[in-house]
Amino acid sequence: MNCIRKSFDSFYDLFRPFLFFISKNDPHRAHELFVEFSRIIHGLKLERFLLDNETNYNKRKITLSNAAGFNKNGSISPLFLKYLGFDRVVIGTVTGERWKGNSRPHILRLIESESLINWMGLPGIGASHVRRNLMKFQNSEIPITINIAPTPHKRGEDALRDLEKTVDALKIFSCVDRFELNISCPNTEADRNNYHKELKSLINAVQISMNDYQKLYIKLSPDLLEHEIDETVSVIQAMHVDGIVTTNTTTQHSYQKGGASGELLYERSFAIQKHFYERLKNTHVKIVACGGINSLTRLNERINYGAQEIQIFTPLIFNGPRLLRELRDDI
Template sequence: MVFKSILRPVFFKVSADDPEKAHHLVMTSLALASKSKVLLSIIEAAMAYKSPALARTVFGVDFPNPVGLAGGFDKNGTALPALAALGFGFIEAGTVTRYQQPGNARPRIFRFSENEALINRMGFPNQGADAIRARLARSPRVKIPIGWSLGKSKVTPQAEAIEDYLYSLRQLDDFSDFFTINVSSPNTPGLRKLQDKEPLDQLLHAIVQETATLASQQGRAQPKAVLVKIAPDLTQEQIDDVIDVCLSRNVNGIIASNTTLSRAGLQRATTEVGGLSGRPLHARACAMVQYICQQVDGKIPVVGVGGIFGPDDAKRMFDAGASLIQVYTSFIYEGPAIAKQINTGLLQYTHDTH
């Protein structure tokens, strides 16, 4: 309540002309907190909700709870300890590209508070795989699973996309519990074409082979899990193609979904370019998860993301068949207790049905 009644209005007011200002303020604070064991203990005591009943194992990874933070919030992995202390069951960091890149021109985030939605056209701003690896090598590991979202560098030609992904994967393999292959952001020119059947097949074949090679070189029994994040704007035929490729290439899971190009559900007309996230995406994301789960028939798990703002939304996504869920936009609108709110509610649902 303190966040929504006091802090959020202040954050939103000081960043009215550019919401990214608020994001940088929060990230700076979290990065500083990540360096203090005392602060981390205080945050964890206040925010983390722990129960063995929430734990689950998915694609060979043990999760303390099923509520994760989606990719895009901590792009460079600078605040992982503090984010873990907030009670998330896992964090997807990134998206990381082979080369450092600034992303698109600001402003590139737009709030639609009346719909609890965002439009972003960030364009994968990040420090690049080399710099991120160097910093992670100097940093303590966090206690929860960390996945790294990998994308294509804007300067990399489409014909060289596979090696671009592979380079980042090699750099971050030591610091990742799973990888998300992001082929669905609408903000990198040509990226979504990698969702087409043939290029996706070639990309995933190379990535799965590389994870197996790395595991063999390091004496690990299991390669790092590989997930594919897809767009909600795909047709049913395109979704079927993605499923076929994922199953044939032994991909470990599908994340549904990324942001949408649709503006359905927004009360305010807008000409802003970018991907829409938040409440307007929820129904489409749930329907997509349900369809994919029906088609894969338990062969691989699905991670549900899109408009999850509380326990009811989370339950809807789990009822659709999701094995894990992720939040992003609700973290901005609901505040730092979002994971605790959802996990508390999920446990209550469990108690109510027994």
């Protein structure tokens, strides 16, 4: 089995320059092709044969999952992602209503610095359509996190009702054991300051809607200021939030717009993780590390500062599925 997986990984390495070339004016196209590929493999029930490898599920020191944005609408089979090498699948950001987001191209691929800049603006098909996608993949054998945010044009009470609508639509699945509240998207008009003022009500809206066994994590920005970190910590503790994800993309880069991920994000997201770890290390709050984690060294750095889970997106595009196999082989 292992040699089939290694050949699959090498195939991606060979195919990547061509994939980057045909999608150079619109990198989103590469992701669409990947989603199509996953559909074909799942349709032919080939994932176990093609993607599994001997070490996949033997040693589990840490949970690996895809980061939000990778499977926005839940259209990739969770089984496919499991055999690719993930222990958990993240779907979203899901919003209550369908949202178009910004027009394409809305992603810039920076090959030399192995980074992406995106200003997608939370496009998505809306909670009820995501629910339909998930219905198709019942019994997925892998826990699922739903990353959620209010539909970007909603404010105040409307935003809260919108969040509740999403939770109501998706909490019915037994594999959905976690919601991840995205309060850190840099690409929508709902600005961060507003979210911080409204954080308690947003958290409350999710908590009262979800089932008892479901957990709530919040996904944080790497660009938080010292006082914002303190405020967030006190809200997390007061509201009994179960965990945090450090971090979303950063607006601190030299391009005109959007949020940076991958290499350009690594140091900033690690720094924020350390700040939260110092403040939360003696509490029940779990830490999920996210941002530029492309090697075992980086994974260990993040574990040393409290991470119990790792989320990956951009490094997977540049390193291919080999990254997941190699991380699993070594941890």
